[in-house]
Amino acid sequence: MKVLVLNCGSSSVKYQLFDIQDEKVLAKGLLERIGLPGASITHRPHGLDKRVVTTEIPDHKAAIKLVFAALIEQGQGVVREVSEIQAIGHRVAHGGDIFPVSVLIDAKSKEGIRKLIELAPLHNPANLLGIESCEELIPGIRQVAVFDTSFHQTMPEKAFIYGLPYEYYSKYSIRRYGFHGTSHKYVAERAAMMLNRPLSELKIITCHLGNGASIAAIAGGRSVDTSMGFTPLEGLAMGTRCGDIDPAIVTFLMEKEGWTPAETNNTLNKKSGVLGISGVSSDFRDLEQAAESGDQRAQLALDVYVYKVKKYIGAYLMALNGLDALVFTAGLGENSPLIRQAVCEGMDFLQMWVDLKKNLVRGEEVDISTSASRGKILVIPTNEELVIARDTAKLAAEPC
Numbered sequence: 001m002k003v004l005v006l007n008c009g010s011s012s013v014k015y016q017l018f019d020i021q022d023e024k025v026l027a028k029g030l031l032e033r034i035g036l037p038g039a040s041i042t043h044r045p046h047g048l049d050k051r052v053v054t055t056e057i058p059d060h061k062a063a064i065k066l067v068f069a070a071l072i073e074q075g076q077g078v079v080r081e082v083s084e085i086q087a088i089g090h091r092v093a094h095g096g097d098i099f100p101v102s103v104l105i106d107a108k109s110k111e112g113i114r115k116l117i118e119l120a121p122l123h124n125p126a127n128l129l130g131i132e133s134c135e136e137l138i139p140g141i142r143q144v145a146v147f148d149t150s151f152h153q154t155m156p157e158k159a160f161i162y163g164l165p166y167e168y169y170s171k172y173s174i175r176r177y178g179f180h181g182t183s184h185k186y187v188a189e190r191a192a193m194m195l196n197r198p199l200s201e202l203k204i205i206t207c208h209l210g211n212g213a214s215i216a217a218i219a220g221g222r223s224v225d226t227s228m229g230f231t232p233l234e235g236l237a238m239g240t241r242c243g244d245i246d247p248a249i250v251t252f253l254m255e256k257e258g259w260t261p262a263e264t265n266n267t268l269n270k271k272s273g274v275l276g277i278s279g280v281s282s283d284f285r286d287l288e289q290a291a292e293s294g295d296q297r298a299q300l301a302l303d304v305y306v307y308k309v310k311k312y313i314g315a316y317l318m319a320l321n322g323l324d325a326l327v328f329t330a331g332l333g334e335n336s337p338l339i340r341q342a343v344c345e346g347m348d349f350l351q352m353w354v355d356l357k358k359n360l361v362r363g364e365e366v367d368i369s370t371s372a373s374r375g376k377i378l379v380i381p382t383n384e385e386l387v388i389a390r391d392t393a394k395l396a397a398e399p400c
């Protein structure tokens with residue numbers, strides 16, 4: 001079965017076409033600046049050179065039309081006809097507590113995704129546009145929604161209820177949801193394979209450290225806690241997001257600076273985190289370089305970042321009452337020996353140590369702990385698209 005995975009953002013679409021039989025990626029690509037001047041499509045067919053075309057892309061329907069055209073194009077295409085694509089899987093940001101698992105798209109599930117726009121105003125509308133564009137372009141094709149939040153729906157109430165009046169949970173569904181679910185799920189499953197032990201008996205802490213970053217405590221394959229909450233702003237200090245702060249700071253700053261709610265959101269989401277602390281960059285490569293050449297605020301941003309990761313790991317050791325594996329994934333987790341080493345410093349009481357030589361790895365699945373380490377420290381490149389493709393193939397194969 002050939003499955004197309006789509007990740008539709010507000011001005012971008014990422015895609016991967018899988019042959020699910022051997023889980024091979026036949027082609028992947030990215031469309032950027034949708035609805036803006038200078039839009040482009042980058043198409044990477046397996047085994048061939050990538051091709052970048054700058055063209056007008058007025059909306060999501062036009063974008064997805066271009067994806068189909070690229071997939072069948074002579075010379076660069078990977079299928080003969082669009083009808084060879086048997087199912088489409090969509091990454092959907094917010095499934096609230098309506099969607100604890102992936103679902104086939106129908107009128108009811110679309111209604112659910114629409115209802116959740118209130119909780120994810122930047123992401124769910126684009127996801128819906130992608131779904132509806134595919135319906136129009138290939139009527140009758142089976143589509144599946146895979147939610148970033150679903151994996152964390154196993155969190156117990158005590159982990160997801162905020163210390164706010166309960167009525168706001170009832171009235172507005174204000175609770176912790178967690179994100180990056182497909183990534184945490186994928187790396188936890190891979191960790192069990194690497195350890196050659198059943199996932200059902202493992203206690204794992206997964207650190208998804210990218211531009212957006214979150215940590216999850218996973219017991220027996222089920223998420224019991226995670227650092228992101230009602231929105232992806234809670235938890236770690238990230239590239240540009242502030243993470244946990246005293247909520248009183250928000251009203252204090254609104255009063256002092258005269259900010260509107262939108263301006264406040266903008267500062268907390270786009271101008272904070274390591275960018276805000278350092279004043280240098282949100283990219284850790286720049287920060288590491290600046291710190292190395294003596295920039296003290298860049299060093300401070302790295303220190304704050306690492307300390308927050310350590311604090312969450314500490315909290316989750318208590319939530320799990322033990323640890324079999326600590327997993328690093330996503331841009332930074334997969335590629336930064338410096339951050340991994342700093343996070344793992346001072347874990348002697350757990351009898352877990354990083355092997356400095358093995359830790360030099362970038363972007364590969366490797367056990368970087370020393371042989372004396374009681375719990376394992378693993379680097380596992382994430383693969384959210386593969387999880388989406390698998391769920392899509394499974395649900396699309398079910399009888400109507």
Ligand code: ADP
Pocket residue numbers: 209210211212213239282283284285330331332335336
């Ligand atoms: P997202 O998907 O949230 O946008 P990614 O998972 O792609 O983020 O991670 C991007 C981040 O990973 C970059 O901002 C950068 O800070 C970090 N990163 C990538 N490669 C390296 C590297 N070689 N060394 C240090 N950091 C890196």
